[in-house]
Amino acid sequence: MDATCGVRKKKGRELPFKIASPNSSATPYFFWAINKSDARYRPLRITFPPYFCLRYFSSFFFYLQQFRKTKPSYQTSMGTVVDSSNQGAGSLPTNKKVSVIFVLGGPGSGKGTQCANIVENFGYTHLSAGDLLRAEIKSGSENGTMISNMIKEGKIVPSEVTIKLLQRAIQENGNDKFLIDGFPRNEENRAAFESVTGIEPEFVLFFDCPEEEMERRLLGRNQGREDDNIDTIRKRFKVFLESSLPVIEYYNSKGKVRKIDAAKPVGEVFEAVKAVFAPTVEKVAA
Numbered sequence: 001m002d003a004t005c006g007v008r009k010k011k012g013r014e015l016p017f018k019i020a021s022p023n024s025s026a027t028p029y030f031f032w033a034i035n036k037s038d039a040r041y042r043p044l045r046i047t048f049p050p051y052f053c054l055r056y057f058s059s060f061f062f063y064l065q066q067f068r069k070t071k072p073s074y075q076t077s078m079g080t081v082v083d084s085s086n087q088g089a090g091s092l093p094t095n096k097k098v099s100v101i102f103v104l105g106g107p108g109s110g111k112g113t114q115c116a117n118i119v120e121n122f123g124y125t126h127l128s129a130g131d132l133l134r135a136e137i138k139s140g141s142e143n144g145t146m147i148s149n150m151i152k153e154g155k156i157v158p159s160e161v162t163i164k165l166l167q168r169a170i171q172e173n174g175n176d177k178f179l180i181d182g183f184p185r186n187e188e189n190r191a192a193f194e195s196v197t198g199i200e201p202e203f204v205l206f207f208d209c210p211e212e213e214m215e216r217r218l219l220g221r222n223q224g225r226e227d228d229n230i231d232t233i234r235k236r237f238k239v240f241l242e243s244s245l246p247v248i249e250y251y252n253s254k255g256k257v258r259k260i261d262a263a264k265p266v267g268e269v270f271e272a273v274k275a276v277f278a279p280t281v282e283k284v285a286a
């Protein structure tokens, strides 16, 4: 006999084996297995071929199944949202193609006010990142305390949290045209959203407003928001200048920014907004 007999422990079970000489013509190459950690087991002739075949065939089908489950989404001209938390659940559509406009501007520049007008006139769905975060706090989510503390400090919540909320809101909505208000707030938001969803905005609507006017509006907003106090407002302005403006500059360099003078009265601001949307809508209708 050219082999050493023994017992190999695998997942708590004991498997018999024989160690064969590599030169042995009686050892089919197919049944050699390489054990990297112990040269004594090299080559290893498994004396239980049905076990060997079953194990490797089942691995093959397992990997095939995993590959099918993690099929990537491909970016289209509109963008595709894959709801990773919903894969295989079947209750929500997956790989939904959507058109997105980012609505950016300083705190109190009038983003929410104008989004309401755009929804009414142009059939978009308004998703405010801030509103989604506030709703998440109210829902009693495990992230609630963290989000609440970040908002009180005027800080930007980790992208992973905000993107999940946006993705879910997009998936659950029947519309395919979205205004995403107050997002992306920093470079991390921007890059993460693009890589997770594959969505690039059609364009970015930027409400440009002087700080004194925004401060006046926020202090008069009276909606009971915990961050509408002078200390937090100042922190939010700082974050806007340091983290959000560079995102607007990034999109500007790609020719995607539509800048609106937001210091004017609401009606006049909306006239300027309409001029941005009307050609887009006409083009779609033609």
Ligand SMILES: Nc1ncnc2c1ncn2[C@@H]1O[C@H](COP(=O)(O)OP(=O)(O)OP(=O)(O)O)[C@@H](O)[C@H]1O
Pocket (backbone or CB within 6 Å): 105, 106, 107, 108, 109, 110, 111, 112, 113, 114, 130, 182, 217, 218, 220, 221, 222, 262, 263, 264, 265, 266, 267, 269
């Ligand atoms: N053009 C405007 N002129 C005067 N007041 C305005 C104008 N636009 C909005 N406002 C008022 O300013 C306040 C802030 O507006 P809004 O909530 O739309 O801003 P926002 O950019 O969405 O703010 P935030 O980023 O803090 O959510 C509101 O009370 C709103 O009624």
Ligand SMILES: Nc1ccn([C@@H]2O[C@H](COP(=O)(O)O)[C@@H](O)[C@H]2O)c(=O)n1
Pocket (backbone or CB within 6 Å): 107, 128, 129, 130, 131, 133, 150, 151, 152, 153, 154, 155, 156, 157, 158, 162, 181, 182, 183, 184, 185, 189, 227, 236
């Ligand atoms: N992408 C975002 C958007 C908002 N936040 C936090 O919410 C606060 C309020 O946002 P509004 O747009 O409603 O003004 C904001 O100051 C941030 O703390 C965020 O983290 N990420």
